[in-house]
Amino acid sequence: MRKTVNTSSRITILLTGIAATLFSLWYGQNNGLLPVAASEDASQVDGIFSLMMTVATGLFLLIQGALLFSAIKFRRRKGDETDGPPIAGNVPLEIAWTAIPTVMVLLISVYSFDVYNTMGGLDREASQDPGPQKVSYRSGQHPGSELLAFDPGQKYLALGVGASPQQKEEPEEPLPVEVNGIQYAWIFTYPDTGVVSGELHLPVGRQIDLKITAGDVLHAFWLPEFRLKQDAVPGRETQLRFEPNRVGEYSVVCAELCGAYHGVMKTTLHVQTPEEYEHWSQEQQIAQADKLENSVAATPNSRSASEFLAPYAERMGVESQTLEQLKASPTASASN
Amino acid sequence: MTTQTEVSTGAQPPEPEVEKQRTWRDYFTFNTDHKVIGIQYLVTSFIFYLIGGALAGVMRTELATPNPNFVQPEFYNRLFTMHGTIMIFLWIIPAGAGFANYLIPLMIGAKDMAFPRLNAVAFWIIPIGGLLLLGSFFVGAPQAGWTSYPPLSLLTGKAGEELWILSVLLLGTSSILGAINFVTTIWKMRVPSMGWNDMPLLCWSMLATSGLILIGTPVLAAAMILLSFDLIVGTTFFNPTGGGDPIVYQHMFWFYSHPAVYIMILPFFGIISEVLPVHARKPIFAYRAIAYSNLAISFLGLLVWAHHMFTSGTPGWLRMFFMATTMLIAVPTGIKVFSWCATLWGGKISLNSSMLFGMGFISAFLIGGLSGVMVASVPFDIHVHDTYFIVAHLHYVLFGGSVLGLFAGIYHWFPKMTGHMLNETWGRIHFALTFIGLNLTFLPMHELGLLGMNRRIALYDAEFQLLNLVCTAGSYLLAVSTIPFLVNAIWSWIRGRQASGNPWKALTLEWQTSSPPAIENFDEEPVLWSGPYDYGIDVLSADSEESVEELLSEVQADVR
Structure with missing residues (x-):
């Protein structure tokens, strides 16, 4: 050597x-x-x-x-039967x-x-595990509302990626969206407007605050173009905060194995200009306003679940969450 | 060498039945000879390798096209669950145990393992566990992945899932029994003159491996038992509908299953450390660094499990802690890779099959190691977690690392185990096919994952098809690559050229006995006349003109 x-x-x-x-x-x-x-x-x-x-x-x-x-x-040459040099180490190296x-x-x-x-991964409010909360058992409120965990200062806690130190300074409130993962779809609820959608529409240039829950099994909410992923855990609420800065259509993928059709559990994220987003939001509000009585089936995971099911549940002695479980996991109930 | 041994044993008056030879029937019985058990382990695990590989072949065929048209998605989930479980619990872990069983008593000059009966029990649990697992195909195989996360694992068929749990419990038990045996044997049964730092490096790596097994596996067993309760009697330890916590299962599972990664690679680090110096004719570079880095990896390996849960229920500060420990584990691993390269550097390298697999191991393991450092970084891992990037990473480590290391070991010790040489040409063809197939299959997966293809899916976006086709082609090449090996191994075992006691002129003790070794290994307690890797002494004492072979025969004469 x-x-x-x-x-x-x-x-x-x-x-x-x-x-x-x-x-x-x-x-x-x-x-x-x-x-x-x-x-x-x-x-x-x-x-x-x-x-x-x-x-x-x-x-x-x-x-x-x-x-x-x-x-x-350092290939051995033909006929060379000798050994290499006896170097057994080199401390500086x-x-x-x-x-x-x-x-x-x-x-x-x-x-x-x-x-x-x-x-924002170390945001105190978004990076602490509140531990499991009750889930799926309780009737009444829409899933998620009983999941909130509070620290002693009555502040909201969740797991995930929260606000960055700079964003915390900004006065503008982030746009909240509730994300519910069920086999095999994502359901997005906009609490500000009551809009429920199977695709995610977001305005560009505004803070987004996703509150992620799961209705049945583990899912993972993945936005490849945003390099963000967070598991949706039944019994916990998780969070992702981010700010899209580029208009376009991106994929929303479930990254945690959630059953046979895990591969189809994906949808589209539309990042739109604020005007386009407003337009879409208005349209949805009008479309969804008067449909409840006429609809053959309403998604039980929307905000209207309790409202929709309350009278029936009382009469039948069935709790709304039980129904939700049945509807949410067809394969699960089939194989049981 | 064989005849010499016979002559010498014949010359000893009081032992008439020493001439007894192993027959093929011994390999199908409850035999307590560590060499029989070692080969039982290796052959059994190889059969499971073929089964697990066949499952992978079906999966890759399905993935050749974006739509599920070859198998149903549900069946696809069963396939990857079984593929993962078989490859880990029935191929790599038992194959490592097989090598250790065969080699450790020989390497330390012992007659057998410390607890021979326990050893046989540990082996015979494996076929039982394996058959139980395969039996689950008749009742609906498990389909929640080898990680078997609840709540999904509680909802996808009771019988198959419970068989999976029982099988993992059995295989874990086998692994624990083996580890107890390895630690005791290495600790207590070395020839008196062999100090800790005279041990072959395989012994060090098996010590580290056994420590991990003994600490980690009971926790996995606990998780399995609790999961069983949830599954069968409806408790809610991990079931959120009753207030249970699925995240707790993940912690318990990974507390074993990350160390399991090191349980799967450390034995092969040991094997590589044996193979390289012999065929490079040079001492291992930095013996102590390699030996102690095993212990460092073993210790750090216990502190990194939550890096599998960065996107799961892990608080931010814990993500940072586990990032730091995971990054650090690259250092002892890096020491090994550098030391192996330095061992080769300046040596006189025989590019035989064993060495080719050894160098292939470094090359492929390096890629797995580099991507391993990448996924340790939390922000980057959040992007690639549960994607094909991870699939690529783990296969570079487990296939590029463990399996190539395993083949290097087989080509190296086959003459010792069977008394016959393997055919070199077919060995090189086997290497070329494996190495090309491996890179063709797994390299494109990195890019698939980065672009947005998640793992464990039977159907995917059409944009990913081209790269998937390449992967599928590679996997077929890998399937083909086992054929030359199988033919070579079977043919050589029966008809191969007779091997001498020490065809590689190696210095560790297993080469100081006949090939295959006598039933109790050594006719007399072997003498430690050099360190395990003291190659090049003929160069040192240049004027005496003594080659290793001459020294060896001298020692043999002394022994007699």
């Missing part, structure tokens, strides 16, 4: 190293592997990915290069490859911590 390294091979090593470093730097920035980023938070996450990709590319080239080089250069990775992962950790904090 300690063969004399002559000048020309030193230069070769140096040039290879520089080329590998440059390539890593370039590839980290220009890998094009991620879909578009539709929020500032998403761009931040992409920044971490770029850094990690740069480091990973460098290490990849280093190790694979060493392997390939060894396989070619070992210290280097312990210390450098330690520093690198610490840097990545600190960077990730910072981004996560900026995203």
Whole structure:
């Protein structure tokens, strides 16, 4: 190993190293592997990915290069039955490859911590586990309302990604949307207007506050273009806060296995200009206002569930949540 | 070498029945010989590998097109549940235990494991557990994934789920019994002259593995039993309809199942550390760093479980804590990878099948390790959790890591185990097909996950089809790659060239006996005449012109 390294091979090593470093730097920035980023938070996450990709590319080239080089250069020659040099270690080298990775992962950790904090991941109200609350048993209110957990200061607590430190300063209230995951659909309720929808419509440039619950089994609410994901847990309420900054149509995917048709549990997120969003909201309110008496079936997960079922439930001795369970999990009841 | 051994044993007057040879019938009985048990483990787990692989083949066929047209989505869920469970609990974990069973007593100069009967019990639980699991196909196999998260696992068919639970409980018990045996054997039964730092590295990695098994598996058992109660008698430990908490199950499950990742990789770290120095003809680089990093990985491995739950019920500050510990675990792992590369560097490398798989292991495991650091970062993991990026990552670690390491071990110790050499040409073909197939199957999955394809789905968006087709093609290549191996192994076992006691001129103790070893391993207590990796001493004492082979034969003469 300690063969004399002559000048020309030193230069070769140096040039290879520089080329590998440059390539890593370039590839980290220009890998094009991620879909578009539709929020500032998403761009931040992409920044971490770029850094990690740069480091990973460098290490990849280093190790694979060493392997390939060894396989070619240090191949045993025919007839050579002797052993290699008895080098059993090199303390400075070992210290280097312990210390450098330690520093690198610490840097990545600190960077990730910072981004996560900026995203609102450490928002006190949105990053603490209130523990399981009662669910599915109680009749009466719509699912979610009994899930609220309060800290001693009567403040709302949930799990997930909340407001970033800067956003907390802003006077503007976020747009609240209640998200309910059931096998195999997402149902979005806009408490401000009472609109219930199977697709998510959001205005661009405004804080969004999603309160996520699940009606039957675990689901996970994933917005790939926003790099956000949070499990929907029956019995808990979880939260995601973000601000779309790019108009467009994005996918909403369920990422936690929730049954046979887990693969179809997806819908569309429409990020619209504030005007378009208002227009849509108005339309929905008109369309949904007068339908209850005429409808053959109403979604029991909407705000109107209790209202809709109360008289029947009383007469039949069936609690509304029981009905909801039955409707929400057809495969579950079938296989039981 | 075989004849020599026979002569020498024949020369000893008081032991007339030592000549007894193993017959094939012994391998189908409750035999307490660790070598028989080791081979029983390896062959049984390989059969389950073929079954698990066949399931994967059906899944990839289904995924060749976006629509569910080959199998029903419900059946698809059963497939990946069984695939995961089989590959983990019936292939990689028992195969690692098989190698350890076969090799550890030989490597430390013992006659057998510390508790031979317990050892046989531990093995025979495995086929029972395996058949129980496969039997679930007749009553509706489980379909909640190998993680079996409630409430879904409580709602998708009782019989199959309960069989799954019982099977996991049995296999976990087997694993615990094995671990007790490994720890005791390594601790107590080394030849007197072998200190801790003279142990082959496989022993170190099995110590670390066994520690994890002993700490983690009982917690999994507890989770399984509670889940069983929820399933059968309607308790609500994990069932939110009665106020139970599904998140608690996740904690209990991952408290075992993350360490299980290390239970699955550490034995193969050990195997690689044995294989590389022998075929590179160089001492292992930084023995102590590799040995102790096992312990570091084992310790840190117990503190990272919640990184599987970053998007689940984990509070923000805990996400940060588990990110930090997970990042740190890259350091001891990195030490190993660097040390292996340094072992190769400057050596005289024989590019035989064992070495090719060994180098393939480093290459593929590296990719899994790098993506592992990425998913440790909470903000990034939130994006890729439960996507194909994770599927890619875990297969690079478990297939690229464990399975390639396993094959490196098989090519390395096959002569010792069977007394026959494997065919090198077919071994290299096996490597080429496996390595190309592996990368073709799993590399595109990274991109699928980043783009937005979630895992565990039988149907997906049409935009992902091209990459999925590549994955499917790769998986067929992987299926084909087992054929040369199977033919080679069976043919060589029966007809292969006779192997000498030490065909690789290796220095660890298992090579100081005949191939296959005598029934109680060594005719006399072996002598530790060098460290396990002291290659290159012939270069040191250049004027004496002694090669390792000559030294070895000298030692053999001394023994006699």
